[in-house]
Amino acid sequence: MQTLLKGIVPLGFLGLCVGIASFMMMTKPEPSRRIPPEETLTVQAIRLMRQEYQVMAPSQGIVQARTRTTVIPLGWGILFATFITLLMVPINYLLLEDDVQLVKRYLCWQFNLPPASPLYKKPNQTKLAIPIFDQGFHHAPASHPDQPFTHC
Numbered sequence: 350m351q352t353l354l355k356g357i358v359p360l361g362f363l364g365l366c367v368g369i370a371s372f373m374m375m376t377k378p379e380p381s382r383r384i385p386p387e388e389t390l391t392v393q394a395i396r397l398m399r400q401e402y403q404v405m406a407p408s409q410g411i412v413q414a415r416t417r418t419t420v421i422p423l424g425w426g427i428l429f430a431t432f433i434t435l436l437m438v439p440i441n442y443l444l445l446e447d448d449v450q451l452v453k454r455y456l457c458w459q460f461n462l463p464p465a466s467p468l469y470k471k472p473n474q475t476k477l478a479i480p481i482f483d484q485g486f487h488h489a490p491a492s493h494p495d496q497p498f499t500h501c
Contacts, residue, residue, distance in 0.1 A: 352461050 456462065
């Protein structure tokens, strides 16, 4: 009975939320249409004449043209992009893999799935020649391929 409630209560709550959202979308009031006023536009134009005009810019000190190059910001941008590409992206992939395992374990606990369910299947892995990288699943113990997992 408790297992049934673990599955039905969250689904019932989601169904209630979807029902409330659809009711609100179906009963929204229709927007009223406004008719734009008809106005005629009048444009007044004056002919431009060439004339002398002195621009005064208040400043303090000496105003110089831009003399610094953009090499330093470009270098820092390349270093930042290298950090993101070579460190943060692989780390985020590993964290995502751990999150997937966490969700699988939660679903196992939530629905009391047996160890032989498809949720426990270990993906096909190829053995690498370098023993350092031959870690496989980080959370699963090494087991024989004929034996299913016996833990969540």
